Amino acid sequence: MIRAAVFLALAGSFSILACAGVNAPPPPPGNAGTGGGGGMTTTTGVGGHINGTAGTGVVVGMGGSMCGLQTFDVNRKPVEIFMVLDRSGSMEDGLDDSASVSASNPSKWSQLVPALTATIAQADPTISWGLKAFPEKGGGSCANDTVTTKIDLPIAANDASQLRTTIMGVMDNGDGTPTAAAIGVATNYLKQLSMTDDSRKYILLATDGEPSCAGQAGSLSSNSTTARTDAVAAVTAAATAGFHTFVVGVATTKANDQMTLNQLAVAGLEPSSDTRPGATRFFLASNQQQLTTTLEGIVNPVASNCVFPLSSPPPVPENIAVKVNGMKTPQDTGHTAGWDYTDPSYTAVQVYGSFCDTIKNNGNSVEIVFGCPGVNIP
Numbered sequence: 001m002i003r004a005a006v007f008l009a010l011a012g013s014f015s016i017l018a019c020a021g022v023n024a025p026p027p028p029p030g031n032a033g034t035g036g037g038g039g040m041t042t043t044t045g046v047g048g049h050i051n052g053t054a055g056t057g058v059v060v061g062m063g064g065s066m067c068g069l070q071t072f073d074v075n076r077k078p079v080e081i082f083m084v085l086d087r088s089g090s091m092e093d094g095l096d097d098s099a100s101v102s103a104s105n106p107s108k109w110s111q112l113v114p115a116l117t118a119t120i121a122q123a124d125p126t127i128s129w130g131l132k133a134f135p136e137k138g139g140g141s142c143a144n145d146t147v148t149t150k151i152d153l154p155i156a157a158n159d160a161s162q163l164r165t166t167i168m169g170v171m172d173n174g175d176g177t178p179t180a181a182a183i184g185v186a187t188n189y190l191k192q193l194s195m196t197d198d199s200r201k202y203i204l205l206a207t208d209g210e211p212s213c214a215g216q217a218g219s220l221s222s223n224s225t226t227a228r229t230d231a232v233a234a235v236t237a238a239a240t241a242g243f244h245t246f247v248v249g250v251a252t253t254k255a256n257d258q259m260t261l262n263q264l265a266v267a268g269l270e271p272s273s274d275t276r277p278g279a280t281r282f283f284l285a286s287n288q289q290q291l292t293t294t295l296e297g298i299v300n301p302v303a304s305n306c307v308f309p310l311s312s313p314p315p316v317p318e319n320i321a322v323k324v325n326g327m328k329t330p331q332d333t334g335h336t337a338g339w340d341y342t343d344p345s346y347t348a349v350q351v352y353g354s355f356c357d358t359i360k361n362n363g364n365s366v367e368i369v370f371g372c373p374g375v376n377i378p
Contacts (some may be wrong), residue, residue, distance in 0.1 A: 036366050077200045077348070080155050082130040082183050082190060082243075083116075083163075086207035086250075091172040093208075095251040095286055108208050108250045109172040114208070115291035117164045122296065124303035128199070129163040130155035130189070134182035135174040135213070142222040144211035147181035149217060153188055178213035178220050179205070179264075180230035183245070185217055187238040192240070200307055203238055203245040204298065209252055210260035228260050242343060244269045246298050247282040250291065257374040258284075270298075306351035306359050308368070313346035319371035324355045326367070328377070359360070 029337040091112070094105035101107050120129065131153040151164045153159065183203065190201045213224035224250030236244050249261045261282040265271040271281035285299065287293040314320045321328050321337040329351065332338030337353030349368065351359060359366060371377045 006280050014347060017033075019129055025194065075305050077198060077309055078126055078128065080130065080190075080193070080199045080201045081299065082132070082155060082201065082203050084117075084179075084185050084186050084203055085133045085167070085169055085170065086179075086205075087129060087133045087172045088135065088174045088208075088212075089172065090177075090208055092248070097251065097253045098212065105211060106359065107172075111288040112206060112250050112290055113167060113170075115285075115288050115295055116167055118292050119299055120167075123160065123299050125158070125160065126297070127160070127303050128155045128157050129159050130152065131163060131166055131191075132186055133170045134185075135178050137174065137177055142176045142178065142215075142220045144175070147178050147185065147217040147220065148189070149185055151185075151301045171215060176213040176220070176222070177209065177211050178215070178227075179207065179211035180234040181213070181215060181217045182229065182333050183234035185237055187234070187241055187243060187359055190238075190243050190302055193228045197259040198309060200302075200305070201243050201245050201269075202204070202302060203235075204248065204295075205235075205245055205264070206248045206250060206259070207252075208250040208259040209254065228263070231260070232263050232267050235264050239267065239269045246270045248291070248294060248298070249280075249282050249284045251286045252282075258263075258282075265347070278347060296359045304356075306366075307348055307352075308343060308354035308366070309348040310346065314370045316371055316373050317341070317346045319373070319375070319377065320349075321367075321369040321377040322349060322350065322351065323369070324369040329355050 024026070029378075031167075039279050087109075091109040092101070092107050093099055094101045094107060095111065096105055110341045128153065132150075134147050135151050136148060136150065151169070153163055183205070186203050190203075193199075193201065210224070211227035211231040212222070212224055213220045214219050214223045214230050216230075235247075238245055245338040246265070247261050247265040247268060249258070252258055252261060258280060262271075262280065265282035272279070272283055274280065283294045322331075323329065330338040331340055332352060333340055335350075335352045337355060339349050339355070342348040342350050350356075351366065
């Protein structure tokens with residue numbers, strides 16, 4: 001097997017070069033390359049960044065036979081977090097879930113807002129933020145609640161300060177919790193953005209309990225059973241579209257509420273790491289300090305994930321090597337220590353655990369090699 005690859009730095013761009021064919025006849029005399037032994041030809045193509053030179057790429061072949069040969073630039077994807085914020089009237093209740101609010105039993109909302117603003121203030125400044133608060137108004141029943149396609153804060157670069165200001169202007173006086181409708185609006189909005197950018201997009205749902213309003217934007221009804229089903233379906237649809245959802249429960253104490261938020265967290269593909277039987281899979285926080293710690297524990301790792309997009313899938317998806325400091329890392333579907341594809345279409349890889357830490361902390365390089373069918377990558 002003949003292969004070539006260019007090392008990458010985490011913050012910069014890099015190139016990936018697939019292997020050349022292995023069964024082609026040797027080239028005519030005089031065309032032997034110098035980089036891989038007899039029979040290798042080297043030609044110059046357009047479109048790559050090789051050894052720091054923009055505009056041209058080196059194409060390695062063997063007698064004109066190419067095995068998925070391609071060169072392309074890859075940059076680490078930026079992060080966009082779209083917040084879906086529950087402003088229903090129950091957020092005015094105390095942390096013990098009662099209507100009795102006092103200095104020793106402050107409201108959920110009074111704990112959530114400063115935790116959100118503190119988290120946003122200290123977060124990676126490269127994160128782009130967006131916001132949808134729901135419901136938009138209340139009328140005493142789900143039928144009178146409103147969820148429209150309105151976006152309280154569209155996602156934009158360098159908008160952390162604007163998000164903090166927007167959140168502080170939201171009032172917690174809506175009626176009902178139409179979670180499915182709000183997630184649906186968020187998903188459709190993120191899909192539209194995906195047509196023009198390839199950023200990593202996440203939904204962060206902050207709520208104090210289970211959904212109470214069924215249906216989608218513009219058509220809500222009071223059916224708690226259907227509301228739960230609809231919400232899980234909405235979060236599942238978001239994950240299928242490529243937008244994972246983190247679920248934060250604000251002083252969520254009731255068993256039914258916790259069960260539903262667990263289901264949402266699992267469906268969103270970003271549950272907590274505690275897999276013990278009966279464990280809380282959503283991120284539960286019961287006061288301002290816990291909320292701040294929880295939110296920072298979600299936002300900061302997301303911003304620093306080692307995700308690298310591929311402009312096209314590997315020719316043999318099961319034959320790819322991801323190397324850190326020259327050491328081949330294992331493919332790890334458990335996402336603990338190694339690498340895995342981020343989606344079923346093989347459009348990006350993510351490095352996890354200590355390998356990602358090595359890349360981030362030491363600025364070490366990564367090599368990604370595409371293999372040909374039946375050819376082992378050393």
